[in-house]
Amino acid sequence: MTAISSTIGYPYIGENREWKRALEAFWAGKTEEDELLKVTKEIRLSRIQKQKDAGIDLIPVGDFTLYDRMLDTAVMFGMIPKRYNWNGEHVSLSTYFSMARGNKETVACEMTKWFDTNYHYIVPEYEGHNLQLTANKPLQDYREAKEELDVKGKPVLIGPYTFIKLSKGYEHTDIPAFILQLLPLYEKVLLELQEEGVEWVQLEEPVLSTSISKEEMKIVEQIYAQLRKAVPELKIFLQTYFDSVDWYEETVSLPVDGIGLDFVHGLDKNVENLKTHGFPSDKILGAGVIDGRNIWRSNLQEKVNLLNDINGNLKTDAIWIQPSCSLQHVPVTLASEQKLDTTIKAALAFADEKLVEVSTLMKAINGGVETITDAIEKSVRACENLAQLPARNRTDVLDAVQSIANSDAKRTSAFTERRLKQEEAFNLPILPTTTIGSFPQTPEVRATRTKWRKKEITDKQYSDFIHEEIKQWVAIQEEIGLDVFVHGEFERTDMVEYFGEKLAGYVFTEKAWVVSYGSRCVKPPVIYGDIAFVEPMTVDESVYAQSLTDKPMKGMLTGPVTMLNWSFVRDDIPLKDVTYQIALALRKEIEALEAAGIHMIQVDEPALREGLPLKKEEWNEYLDWAVNAFRISTATVKDTTQIHTHMCYCDFNHFIDAISALDADVISIETSRSHGELVHAFNTFHYDKGIGLGVYDIHSPRVPEVNEMVEIIEKGLEVLDVKQFWINPDCGLKTRKHEETIAALKNMFTATKQVREQLGALSQN
Structure with missing residues (x-):
């Protein structure tokens, strides 16, 4: 058996996000097209050279964008x-x-x-x-x-x-x-x-x-x-990647010369298919045995055993050893991380380290396991040391998860009862206007946070600065005329990282960036241990913001499923258990907000949909525990406390019933880029709770016209009752500029006012 090393794709952002900086400088008009193309060519070639130096035989080209x-x-x-x-x-x-x-x-x-x-x-x-x-x-x-x-x-x-x-x-x-x-x-x-x-x-x-x-x-x-x-x-x-192939026999019979299968996320089924149906002798198998989506180091002994098992079911004389998918989903290099705990760092592998794992396994197949004995021993030891950390073995957290009962995921009263109490408590107009949470994070905000992290300014100086930003944007919301306010989240870098830093069980990297969309890069936190609440995380900013206005102020949290899906997650216990740990920790934060006088609390779940398994037969199981986790987080509040949630870009039409099952009082979701197509879901599903269909796209610098937003609102009113309809942007506004944010929100409020007046005129006729 001859092994060849191959990769499916490699990160294109550069070790220090040079790609992102080049793009954003070009978009801002600071550089010309020639400079953009020059820099991106350098990045494109350097990543190919890096794979060549790592000993990869088959290097992808055309995966740069x-x-x-x-x-x-x-x-x-x-x-x-x-x-x-x-x-x-x-x-x-x-x-x-x-x-x-x-x-x-x-x-x-x-x-x-x-x-x-x-x-x-x-x-x-x-x-x-x-x-x-x-x-x-x-x-x-x-x-x-x-x-x-x-x-x-x-x-x-x-x-x-x-x-x-x-x-x-x-x-x-x-x-x-x-x-x-x-x-x-x-x-x-x-x-x-x-x-x-x-x-x-x-x-x-x-x-x-x-x-x-x-x-x-x-x-x-x-x-x-x-x-x-x-x-x-x-x-x-x-x-293929991300899971096993359903139509296995048909797929391996296709008139192609090789087929790549995922032996990480589709491991059990792909191995079963291989053993049951075999693999064509005239094709090469690409064995995706290195996890291309998570950052944990491989136990090389287990991978060698897996490859031997795979080889035993092949008739072909060659195999490609490769990651399970493109490495664009993991950070570039572990070499940039200087502050990680040594035990944790030893158990990690980013893209560059995964290239080495691929090459090492190739040597084992071609030259025998004895050629990589040292590498195997190091990998096994690193995995064992991680498993023995006390942070991975907290009996208080494990017992709390095991003790969760069905009643822990139910609000005291049904939505129909809560709605009446909340209408009386808040007395909002029809089509209440709000935003999703964040306001522009200016260079000054980012620079001040950096100074604080470097201890160049005191905690009090930083807190005073954040309070001034909150005060400014509360005044702006008052001037625009919005009905429900947010504090702006100026203290937060990332909606998952911020909370992870304040919970036990997380660890953070320095430069472990991955692309989320466009030039937007995120640095996912790492869940390495058991998750537990430590102390209140959002109460100070929310209470201060509420003190500045008589309008309702939403407390803002990231939900348990998004905390899971937007992190690199430990792979030694079920995802369900990790999510329940997070849910129990967030429940304590929500209770602290309510006790401090915050009675609208938004628990965002933009990543609920992305965790949905690729196989439809697995959807119900995932949605059961994902929805349950959200409800565990929010179930203990009073009827008069209104729970909001938000979801980002995805196809909601196929699981609108699960959205309803969250039992959130109000949900906001994207519709602007899909031109209002989502509203069609409500033609066949009766949604009875509050809902905000995002009326403009925050990912574009363009300020939408009033009439565009009026049209989206009117489309929504074709299928939704006016009493349940909220008006908001698609998503948070942290990436937008100050002026365009204000202009867009003013247009949004004007559009809402026009529709309110139209509805008022109709009611008088």
Whole structure:
């Protein structure tokens, strides 16, 4: 058996987020296009060189992006919505970034979660217009790597069926027409790669790891039969990831030369399929045995055993050893971390360390386990030392989770009773206006926080500064006329990190950044131990803000499921148990807020949807404990305390019943980028609680017109009762500038006022 080392993708942000800085300098007009392209080329080549130096045999090219790979694919095929007024020739960066971020005249394309990750992709829009190949990006990147680094890379593309499934703008019956437009363009890309002398090309089809139908699998078979005819000499490697493949026999029978399977997140089922149905002798298996989505070091002895088990069921004479998915979901390098506890650091592996793990396992297969004895011993010892930490073995926390009863997840009264009490307590107008939580974090806010962290200013100086920011924005909210206020969250870096720093069981990194969307990078906290409440985390700022106004002030927390899904999570106990630990800790914070006089409390769950398993048959189990965790957090408050929650970009239509089951008094969700499509869910599902359909997109610098927001509000009122409808932006406003935030909120309030007046006139007639 011969092993070859391979990667599926590698982080593109740079060790110090050079990519992010280059993009944002360009967007701000501080640099020109030539400088952006120069810097990003340097990053692109350095990451290829790094993989080459690590001993990776098959290095992907074409996985680098200036914003998002789904957007890259849409632009490459000329799938550019008409509203951008593209001339049909070269696609400028202006058009590209307008699709991603919008501009002063045009809204951006919709954005949603990439399967069950925290990465957001730009949703391609098919409008039935003629598509064309605008540029062969994989070929360009292949040539660049070959000429600059003497690397004959493995060009990678989003596979055609995954691209189709994740696009919008067509009905199911239109899929054949879409394929007829799209497939010749894929063929042309592949043919040009074949003519260039490329040996392997990677087509990524993660949609095969979801619950697709037999009919859909037939379409996949037809697509790949057609591609095979078009490029008989080019070796096609079909890459799946994030879970096991449902249609295993059909997938391994596709006319391709190799297939990549996830032996981490789809381990049990993929191994079972391999043992039951075998694997074709004429294909290469890509064994994704290194976790590409989490940061824990591999126990190399376990991985060697797994590979031996896999090899025992193969008839082919070669295997690719690789991560389970692209490494873009993990930070770049552990070398940047200088302050971590030594036991914890020894148990971690970021992208660079995972490259070493891949190469090490390749040596074990090719040269025998004795060639990596030291590496195996170090990995086993590191994992054992982590498991023995007292923080991982807190009996008080473990006992509390085991003692949770059904009654712990139920409010005292039903929503219908709570609603009447809350209406009397708050006396809000129809269509109450509010925001989601955060206000702009200016350079001054960030700089002051940095000074405080470096102990260049005292705790009191920092607290006074935060109070001044809160005071300023309370006054702005008063001036605009909003009905329910927020304090602005100026004391918070990240909505998960802030809370994690104040809870037991978390540890934090210095430079472990990953991309969330666009240039937005996050530094997920690490859950390494048992989670426990230590002391109040938000009471001071919320109470101070409430003292400045007679309007209701929302207390702001991040919910237990989002705390889980936006962290790198320990992998030694079930996710359910970790989430319940967080829920019990947050319950104490909510009780502290209520005791301090805060009677509107928002517990955000933007990541509830992204944790949904790829297999539909597993949805109910996940939603049961995820919803239960939220309710455990919020169940002990009084009827007159109003619980809010917020959710970000995702497809809610398929689990609107779970949203209702949260039993939150008010929920706010995104609708602006999806142009109000979400409201259709309420045509078939009777939602009886308060709901805010976000009326403008905060991820775009554009200030929406009043009439646009009026239209979205009116669409919502077609399916929702006016008494349950709240008005708010899509999401928090921390990334927006001061002036555009105020302008957009003023327009939002004006739009609300217009609709209120229209409703008042109608009621008089």
